[in-house]
Amino acid sequence: MIITNIEIIPGKTIVKHLGMVQGNTVRAKHVGRDIMAGFKNIFGGELKGYTELLQEAREESVARMTQQAEAIGANAVINVRFSTSSITAGAAELFAYGTAVILE
Amino acid sequence: MANLIIFLVLLVLGYVFGQMAERRHFKSIIERERQYKHIMCFNERTLPPQTISPEVALVAGNVVISIDYFKRIVAGLNNIFGGRVAAYESLIERARREAILRMKAEAETLGGQSIFNVKLETASIYKGSGQQVGSVEVYAYGTTLIKRT
Numbered sequence: 622m623i624i625t626n627i628e629i630i631p632g633k634t635i636v637k638h639l640g641m642v643q644g645n646t647v648r649a650k651h652v653g654r655d656i657m658a659g660f661k662n663i664f665g666g667e668l669k670g671y672t673e674l675l676q677e678a679r680e681e682s683v684a685r686m687t688q689q690a691e692a693i694g695a696n697a698v699i700n701v702r703f704s705t706s707s708i709t710a711g712a713a714e715l716f717a718y719g720t721a722v723i724l725e
Numbered sequence: 726m727a728n729l730i731i732f733l734v735l736l737v738l739g740y741v742f743g744q745m746a747e748r749r750h751f752k753s754i755i756e757r758e759r760q761y762k763h764i765m766c767f768n769e770r771t772l773p774p775q776t777i778s779p780e781v782a783l784v785a786g787n788v789v790i791s792i793d794y795f796k797r798i799v800a801g802l803n804n805i806f807g808g809r810v811a812a813y814e815s816l817i818e819r820a821r822r823e824a825i826l827r828m829k830a831e832a833e834t835l836g837g838q839s840i841f842n843v844k845l846e847t848a849s850i851y852k853g854s855g856q857q858v859g860s861v862e863v864y865a866y867g868t869t870l871i872k873r874t
């Protein structure tokens with residue numbers, strides 16, 4: 622499975638477009654991380670806990686997107702985009718979408 | 726009285742540690758930017774026609790950076806008088822440069838030489854007391870070209 626955010630895959634031709642695939646996940650931060658973030662809000666600096674949390678969440682949304690692409694028989698996803706939205710206080714949705722294609 | 730003392734202590738702590746952290750961070754950013762200079766970033770969607778590259782991969786980097794207490798108070802004052810909010814400018818600059826560096830580091834481990842279609846996404850993920858934005862997340866992603874020799 623090849624995943625890119627450009628429209629072509631160099632050296633390969635796209636045989637068939639299968640339409641959009643998507644994956645999302647909603648994550649909430651837990652209390653321990655919130656307390657640490659409170660401290661960091663005084664001293665400044667990177668919130669490593671949040672960085673990891675968001676990274677994991679994005680990986681999961683990409684994994685779900687990939688799963689969906691595999692289910693419809695694609696072997697690559699092109700033109701991938703990421704989007705983030707906060708739904709309520711303390712929870713965020715991470716969303717990945719792209720076009721599933723079959724490569725030669 | 727006790728409240729005022731706590732406030733002043735937090736202000737001084739925020740100023741001292743915040744400035745220290747910022748200076749250290751900028752130093753490491755500049756150093757790593759020099760280290761990853763050979764990986765070129767483009768925000769073009771199309772590859773140059775002469776490109777021959779057997780492999781592509783999606784690379785990404787993200788970072789969440791929090792502002793310190795002193796700067797938050799200064800930014801609060803700026804909200805009254807208007808004008809440039811320098812406190813947040815440096816915060817977001819740090820976050821963007823760090824996210825790009827992490828993306829480049831991932832490209833480096835995969836053996837990529839250039840990154841195309843770089844997109845930057847910024848989100849405020851944490852709201853502190855008084856609905857003030859306390860920290861910012863920047864996510865950078867792009868497609869790296871890997872040349873196999």
